[in-house]
Amino acid sequence: MTTPSEPADGRLDPGLSAIVSERRQLINLAYRLLGSLADAEDVVQETYARWYAMSRERQEAIDSPGGWLTTVASRICLDVLGSARARRESYVGEWIPEPLPDRTEWIGERPGDTTADPADRVTLDESVNMAFLVVLESMTPAERVAFILHDVFRYSFAEVAEIVGRSPAACRQLASSARRRVRDAQAPATSTARRAGVVRDFKQAWEAKDIDALIGLLDPEATAVGDGGGVVSAMLDPVEGGERIARYLIEVTGRAPDLTILERTVNGQPGLVAQRDGVTEAVFAFDVAGDQITRIWAVRNPDKLRPWTAG
Secondary structure (H helix, E strand, C coil): EEEEEEECCCCCCCCHHHHHHHHHHHHHHHHHHHHHHHHHHHHHHHHHHHHHHHHHHHHHHCHHHHHHHHHHHHHHHHHHHHHHHHHHHHHCCCCCCCCCHHHHHHHCCCCCCCCHHHCCCCCCCCCHHHHHHHHHHCCCHHHHHHHHHHHHHHCHHHHHHHHHHHCCCHHHHEEEEEEEHHHHHCCCCHHHHHHHHHHHHHHHHHHCCCCCHHHHEEEEEEEEECCCCCCCCCCCCCEEEEHEEEEEEEEHHHHHHCCCCEEEEEECCCEEEEEEEEEEEEEEEEEEEEEEEEEEEECCHHHHHHHHHCC
C-alpha cells in the first residue's frame, strides 16, 4: 500500500519535505478563509490529491511546490466560499464559525487519542478569535481571500492577484475594503487577563443563578447567538439585550441542571465549555469590552465540536 509520502515506484518524491511541511500552513490558511476546520481539512486533502494526480515530470517542473499548493488551496477556498453562501441560506438558525480549543485541550479524532497537536492544524492567534472570524463572514469571498493572504499571511498583492484572478490594484482595493470592515467592528482592546476575569465572574454568576450579577456583567446592548445547525436545539435568532440574555441563560440551566461549566480557551480567547457526563455539548466564545461582555457565541452543533469531544 502506498501513501502520499511513498510513491508507487518507491522513488523519493520530488520536493517531498517541502510539500509535507506546507500542511500546517495550508490548514491555517484554509481555516481562516472558511471558518470551518472540517472544510479546511477537505480543502487540504483535495489540494494534495491534485498534486499527486500530476505526473512526476509535471511535479519536477514546479519551482516552488509550496507556492503551488498555497495557490491551489486558496483557489479551492475561493470556490468553497462562493458555494458556502448558498448553503448557509438553507442552514437552520445562525451559522457560527467552528470553535477551536487550545492545544492542551485538543481531543484527537480517534477515541481516547489526546496526542494530536493542534499546532499541526491551526495556530491560535488574533486572526482566529471568534469576533474576527465573524467579521470575515460578512466579506465577499474575494475580499476575504485578498485580506487573509495579504494582511495575515503577508503575500504581496502581485501574488494575491495571481491567486484571485484579478489585478494587483483590484486586490489592494479588496483588502482595503476588508480592513475597514474589521476596523469598524473592532471593540476597544481588552487584555487577556481582564477578559478571563470577566468570563470567570460570568461563569460563577451563571452557576449561582445570580440574575443581577449576570445582568451587571453583560452590556445592556449585548447580543447572544446560538448555532445548533438543526441537529440539536439552540436559539434560532439572536437574543438581544443584557437582561434578556441573562434570563435566557438561567432558563437554560434550569432545563439542564446536570451541566458542568468549565473555563477553556476558545479560539485563543477565554471562553466556556458546557459538558454533560464528560461530553462537550456547547462551546461559548465571548467578546469583552472593559468589564462587560458585548457578544456571546454559543456553538452546539455537534459537527463543529469534534476537537472538543473524545470518541
